Amino acid sequence: EAQVTQNPRYLxxxxxxxxxxxxxxxxxxxxxxxxxxxxxxxxxxxxYSMNVEVTDKxxxxxxxxxxxxxxxxxxxxxxxxxxxxxxxYFCASSLGWGSHGYTFGSGTRLTVV
Amino acid sequence: xxxxxxxxPEMSVQEAETVTLSCTYxxxxxxxxxxxxxxxxxRQMILVIRQEAYKQQNATENRFSVNFQKAAKSFSLKISDxxxxxxxxxxxAYQRTALIFGKGTTLxxxx
Numbered sequence: 001e002a003q004v005t006q007n008p009r010y011l012x013x014x015x016x017x018x019x020x021x022x023x024x025x026x027x028x029x030x031x032x033x034x035x036x037x038x039x040x041x042x043x044x045x046x047x048y049s050m051n052v053e054v055t056d057k058x059x060x061x062x063x064x065x066x067x068x069x070x071x072x073x074x075x076x077x078x079x080x081x082x083x084x085x086x087x088x089y090f091c092a093s094s095l096g097w098g099s100h101g102y103t104f105g106s107g108t109r110l111t112v113v
Numbered sequence: 114x115x116x117x118x119x120x121x122p123e124m125s126v127q128e129a130e131t132v133t134l135s136c137t138y139x140x141x142x143x144x145x146x147x148x149x150x151x152x153x154x155x156r157q158m159i160l161v162i163r164q165e166a167y168k169q170q171n172a173t174e175n176r177f178s179v180n181f182q183k184a185a186k187s188f189s190l191k192i193s194d195x196x197x198x199x200x201x202x203x204x205x206a207y208q209r210t211a212l213i214f215g216k217g218t219t220l221x222x223x224x
Contacts (some may be wrong), residue, residue, distance in 0.1 A: 035211065040122075042204060042216035050210070057141055060210060090158060092212070101148055104158035 002027045004089050006105035013081055013112055021076045021108050023091030031094040032074040033058070034066065038089040041088065043110065049074055050096075081112040115140045117207050119215035126195045133180075136189045136205030140192050143167075146208045147167055147181065149190045152217075153201040161203070165189065197222050 004025045013019055033048040034086065035058075045058030049068040059100060063085055065077040074093075088109050092102040116139045126132035138147070140207045149161040164181050172179050176193045192199055200222040205215040 011177060035214075042119075043214040045211055045213070048211055088156065093156070094212075097208070097210060098146065101146075101160045101163055102158075103160075107156050107158075 002051070002103070004091055004093050004103050006051045006089075006108050008108060009106060010109045011111070013070040015082055015112055016080050019081060019110075021078075021091075021110070022104050023074045023076065023105060024072050025074075025093040025103070026072065027093060027095070027103065028071065029093035029103070030071075030096045031102075032068065033075070033092045033094075034064070036060065036085075036090065037090065037107075038087050040054060042055050046076070051107075067101045081110075086110060086112050115142075115207055115209065117205055117213050117215040118121050119205055119218050120142065121150055121218045122216075122217045123221070124194070125221045125223065126199075128195055128197060130195055131191060131193045132220065133201050134192075134205075134220065136188045136190070136215055138186050138188065138205070138207045138208065140209065144209075147179075147188045148206040148208065148212075149177070149188075150204045150206060151196075151199075151201045158204075162190065162197050164193070178180070192220075195222050195223065210218075 034046040035043040042091045049055045049065040091105040094102045118200045120135045145166045147164045162174045180189045202217045204217045
């Protein structure tokens with residue numbers, strides 16, 4: 001089944017403890033993106049990648065890192081999480097620019113205490 | 114920078130009725146794509162409908178259709194014969210390179 005897989009789905013962590021949210025897609029998509037969703041703010045892009053080893057900042061990149069060492073994986077790293085990073089996170093992938101649209105993962109609910 | 118605006122935070126509709134969700138966007142580009150995504154309580158993001166900016170014909174997918182007004186930079190979603198399962202948050206999105214979302218409209222459907 002074609003899909004984007006994010007793990008974990010739920011995570012509660014403490015301030016300052018490094019964490020990684022994994023994202024993998026099995027559709028050979030070129031584009032991958034990370035979004036965070038907060039009430040009243042919609043989905044805001046954190047980082048995106050249009051190809052292996054190519055990443056760019058989105059609208060809210062502060063406090064996050066990404067890497068794209070291989071086409072299928074695009075992990076999101078929080079080196080020192082803070083409570084304001086408590087949010088719902090989505091990974092998404094797309095075949096490329098065009099009308100394909102993005103396929104989304106199931107989301108990761110992160111709480112930083 | 115491109116922006117997407119959904120001016121209706123909440124909408125409601127009766128079953129079997131028709132509802133229209135509004136979306137406007139701002140861009141200086143002439144070639145781009147527009148989408149409507151649905152997010153039910155399960156929080157899964159589901160692509161509802163897409164529109165290519167170079168096509169004048171409005172996209173239609175079963176009960177879902179759009180009214181695309183390129184000059185006015187308007188992209189509204191019409192849901193006909195509304196069903197209880199249509200209750201969700203709906204996001205309008207613009208894509209040139211990155212996919213940019215509006216803040217969403219919560220649609221409730223009553224029987």
